[in-house]
Amino acid sequence: MPALLRRKFFVRSVHEVAPELIGATLLFNGVGGVIVEVEAYHQTDAAAHSFNGRTARNAVMFGPPGYAYIYRSYGIHWCLNFVCEPEGIASAVLIRALAPTHGLAAMRRRRGVADERLLCSGPGRLCQALGISDKHYGLALDQPPFQILARGIAAEVAIGPRIGITKAIDHPWRYGLKDSRFVSKPFRA
DNA sequence: TGCCCGATTAACT
DNA sequence: GTTAATCGGGCAA
Numbered sequence: 001m002p003a004l005l006r007r008k009f010f011v012r013s014v015h016e017v018a019p020e021l022i023g024a025t026l027l028f029n030g031v032g033g034v035i036v037e038v039e040a041y042h043q044t045d046a047a048a049h050s051f052n053g054r055t056a057r058n059a060v061m062f063g064p065p066g067y068a069y070i071y072r073s074y075g076i077h078w079c080l081n082f083v084c085e086p087e088g089i090a091s092a093v094l095i096r097a098l099a100p101t102h103g104l105a106a107m108r109r110r111r112g113v114a115d116e117r118l119l120c121s122g123p124g125r126l127c128q129a130l131g132i133s134d135k136h137y138g139l140a141l142d143q144p145p146f147q148i149l150a151r152g153i154a155a156e157v158a159i160g161p162r163i164g165i166t167k168a169i170d171h172p173w174r175y176g177l178k179d180s181r182f183v184s185k186p187f188r189a
Numbered sequence: 190t191g192c193c194c195g196a197t198t199a200a201c202t
Numbered sequence: 203g204t205t206a207a208t209c210g211g212g213c214a215a
Contacts, residue, residue: 039196041196047196048196049196049211052212055211055212056211057210057211058211071196071210072208072209072210072211073195073196073197073198074194074195074197074198074207074208074209075195075207075208075209075210076197076198076207076208076209077197077198079196079197081196094196096196122197122198123196123197124197124198125197125198162196163196163197164195164196164197165195165196166194166195184197
């Protein structure tokens with residue numbers, strides 16, 4: 001059984017942590033899969049929610065690393081982030097897609113679709129499939145209901161520009177598992 | 190208080 | 203390819 005990722009794993013630059021999360025396994029109440037797509041957001045990055053300072057919504061980003069930052073997107077969806085860097089840097093990694101491996105039946109029930117590729121291929125879909133919402137804001141990532149398992153072998157990581165943002169669009173801070181069918185959008189070769 | 194807009198998704202043509 | 207759904211944050215007034 002692979003090692004559980006501890007708090008210390010997240011006390012580093014988002015640009016170091018994000019690619020290392022590719023291939024790790026994320027479980028929430030035992031439901032989840034292999035992380036195949038993430039994006040890094042640093043406080044000095046105009047696209048980050050923490051860029052304009054601390055607010056009620058982003059407060060957990062300004063606290064210690066290793067906790068879940070969850071926010072409402074477009075008034076409809078929930079999105080999950082892992083807070084990184086030493087406390088106060090206010091940076092996080094957005095979890096964008098999983099390859100489902102655990103609890104497929106629960107995911108299909110919550111999502112209302114059968115196709116594996118539509119269960120967790122997108123940040124909003126992933127949260128719906130795992131049952132993650134604002135109730136879980138600020139929870140520790142190294143304790144239940146979260147379980148994050150280190151990847152066993154090195155993963156081939158694809159890199160590209162981030163999706164769905166209008167600021168700082170040129171930074172190549174999106175990371176994916178090379179050739180995975182479960183990413184939300186393909187990476188350019 | 191009012192207004193604009195977004196780290197999205199699904200259902201359209 | 204386009205667009206509606208839906209609501210809290212952030213800022214102007």
